[in-house]
Amino acid sequence: MTHLDTLRRSGEATVYAVVAVLGVIAAVVGAGYGMFGEGGRIGPGFLPVVTGILTAILCGAVAFGIVRRAVHHEPEPSIEQVPDIDITGRSERQRVVNLWVVFGLTFVAILLVQLVGFLVAFGLLVLVVSAVVERQPVLRSLAITVVAVAVVYLLFGLFLGVPLPGGLLGLGTEG
Amino acid sequence: MIDNLILGFSTALTPQNLLWCFVGVLAGTIIGLLPGLGSTTGVAVLLPLTLNFEPVTALIMLAGIYYGAQYGGTITSVLISTPGEASSVVTTLDGYQMARKGRAGAALAIAAIGSFVAAIFSLIVLMVVAPPFAQFALKFGPIENLAIMILGLATIVSFSGDSKIRGFAMAVLGLLIATVGLDAATGTARFTGGNVNLFSGIPFVEVMIGLFAVGEVMYQLRIGAAKPIRARFRDLVINRQELRRSAGPIGRGSIIGFLLGCLPGAGSTLASFIAYGVEKRVSPHKDEFGKGAIEGVAAPESANNAAANANFVPTLTLGIPGGGTTAVLLGAFTIYGLQPGPLLFEKQPALVWGLLVSFFIGNVMLLVLNLPMAPLFAQMLRIPYVYLYPLILFTSFVGAYSIDNNMFSVWVVFFSGIAGYLMKLYDIPMAPLVLGLVIGPLFEKALTQTSALGDGNLLVVFTHLIAVVVLLLAVVLAAGPGLLSRLRRRTQPQRDKEHLPTS
Structure with missing residues (x-):
């Protein structure tokens, strides 16, 4: 694995990890809005909490998968290989x-x-x-x-x- | 019926109405070409120009802007990966890839043909079944709408290919972002930090421009200057094989588009996504999807055009707008002193049938205008990217500003652009995020209403037959392919064993 690949993998894992953390924060803040209202009906915090938790779980799982593949030196399908020098001669x-x-x-x-x-x-x-x-x-x-x-x-x-x-x-x- | 059609043609075919219909489709196409300006803005901005017109002439011109803008948005989706409206997002997936392979002319041509066929199909259905269909659409309450939106989300999961978990994660993230702003039911401000600009939520058109247009520009800068696409004129014209491959997708897309377009709300967007998902499932060229499959352009373009016409079913027959643009058109009806609803067909037959026939004439004009123009539009890609991308940035930001005449929109585009760049770089699917963001408010509204109908019990969904059928379809779409392939893997060794030579 090249240094560039390592950088990209860590970047991708970081993006998903950051979104997962944002999901957790959204769920915690959302809970403060009240998940349920009168008579057990859905409150303003319900969707933020549910989607926040799901975002955290799903994005966390993706980030974990990327790190696991990197540890086992497996190829990362989502990373497109780009040429080092383009047609204008730029690196x-x-x-x-x-x-x-x-x-x-x-x-x-x-x-x-x-x-x-x-x-x-x-x-x-x-x-x-x-x-x-x-x-x-x-x-x-x-x-x-x-x-x-x-x-x-x-x-x-x-x-x-x-x-x-x-x-x-x-x-x-x-x- | 025949009498009505004759009445419609005699109304629409006057020189004055023909002229304004042409002006409408032309202005609509130009407006659709500008990033951020979709049909809703186009109709709203140009509505004051029509105040001195006869009502039928004004509505014919405004309807022309409506479907002209849809096609204009397709052109930018294909050429520079900048969708004009949420319903064109899915067209960028394969349309832009076709353009990068020198087939932009074919993509634009099939979009024009698909849109035309879908428009004609939906018009015929609209003319024949509008009133009974509207009655059926009335059976779709919050519970059924919730089920339809779950179906839309399930479709995303099904067409996210190998990265289903990523597609699902982004759809959920879109729903989460859509919760920013004032809660419609209680007025609670969520995640706004006291910023009044956020009270009405994160504006999805600006996010779309940032993700797709600015994100794509930055990604192209990152991967290096591509050669200008110098396809021969002959190669830009659609060929017979591509036409043959598109026939089924256009037919299926038209039917899906019409059915979903009759439902108020995000019908056109959901229709284009679902049509794409269905096509990816049934196409013999599944592997080409996302890499420039013509079916990936034909199906969603047919679906969103059919849905655009079907949006008129609830608008004309019930006075309930089918989408954003038809809501503005509904406003126009009232400005001209007309009351849309069940009696409109009886009281104003010349206006209604003249308007319906003008859709047909307008779509013929669009086809005649755009089919020969498709290869010419595609020539735009011959401009070296070093000149093209600063112009894309300029028009994207000015287009975003013009939505609300507000610098907040410009900042949303900028930060969405950074997000879009990162998503492109790491191949994070953007279309599910946009769909989640677009249907988010409607989804939450339907969820809240369903909860209220069930007195807090969401299982009330299973007491509605239509909702159950739709949810079953969603389960089949989301889980079916995985289960099928698992089943195949299990039975394969069994079969292999059975076919092993016994010697």
Whole structure:
């Protein structure tokens, strides 16, 4: 088993284990809402408790199964093998970095909405991702960004009348 | 009947009604293409435009938006794994895989053909049996609805393949997430942490966009840039073998869709999931499911379109909306001074039959519009992914914002995107989670009502024949295949022994 496989297995087991723990927490909190009401009828806590317990049991069982297969060096059917180098010549490590950079940029774009408005914030996201992260020609990236912002403005802002926030710049469709 | 049809055609075939029907299906298709905007939002947003129209013209246009949006949602489900509505979620499973193999044109074409056949089938049934069917649907109270939803969940378990336990776990998790918000019966705030945005629950459309669209983008970034799909035009057109393979699934999907669509609530979504599950069970190409089986597109697409039309059964005959969009349409009826219900067919025959016939005309328009366009839509995949994915992110987030004009929706998409990425990475099934989330509130409502009907005793379910039959079906679906294969394994050595040479 490679180091990468070990990492993936532990990641998968961790995801299921975390969900199992969340199930337990939901069941405990849900019990506080009252499982049964008047005359033994179902109360607001019934479904959270039942589904919380089931989630904990099922996800716990899956996590346990993954760990057991890892200990016995059995293959994990759910893990897809991916090539180390893709068609653009990026290694897996570079791709992982890019992925979290895009997540981070999206997070920043959402935070920027209140400041510069929806269209500008997400227009900048498209531009930065195309030109910087993906290293595409700046002019082409700029052209794509302008077209994308214009289409979104026309379709959502004008045609559907969605009040897109304009931020401090006032470049939106609200009001 | 013939008189009614003639009346319907003479109403629907006026140049004005034809024009607005076309505008409706076109606008619906465009709206369906936008992530987050399904038929309900489309009809609600464009309803004010029709206020000056004749009622029949307005309803024809709004109905056009309804089924146009359904098809638009299918296009994005297939091309970029972004379902427009919960009922299109299951189409992404095989439709998107077909697209990755260069068969997007075939997937879109079979979706158009399946939807058309299902629409025509359900319309004929709708015209013939709408009133008696509505009476039968009235027999479905909370207990029967609870049984139907259990059947839906059992179907998920049955089609989760080798990972049944994972599918079941995700369906249950979906139900758990659906409990967030105010309890409908008592008004108790659950898991909200005092956040008012959570009082109405976790919005499933936003979760869907995050899981499928953003999650898929991030997963593609992780596994590495795929080559743009440069299929030849000829390869994008559906072939005869694919048509032959789809005939049965379309027929079965249409019947399942119509039957479940008559029930108020999550009929279309359940119908598409159950049709997929049934097909996976009966298809001779079971192994291809999840990897790009055309049956996996034909069946759910036929089912959700048949269900969309069948939604009109309770709407027109009883005045009970069959789903979210028909609830908005019901509102439109009242705006135009019409009262849906048993007397509508008698009092407004031109309107009712004109509307029903317009469904037929609208579906012909959709087929004519989309069949030749399918390979053209598929050409979108020729755009290098480095340009495509920032645009998918942009439209996903703006689409989510436009649902409630609220940044909360945008954050839900973002965090669901992270969850979706992890689920894709570890092959955790997403469709059961979405179904659990969608039917969760209805499931809890039916459960609470059943408990009230039985004075706290849930065994009251077994006193209702329809519910018992449905529950038996659920048990057969969930446990049957496992028991059968165990039985086969036991009898196999026996047979092998019997056939051993005796020498």
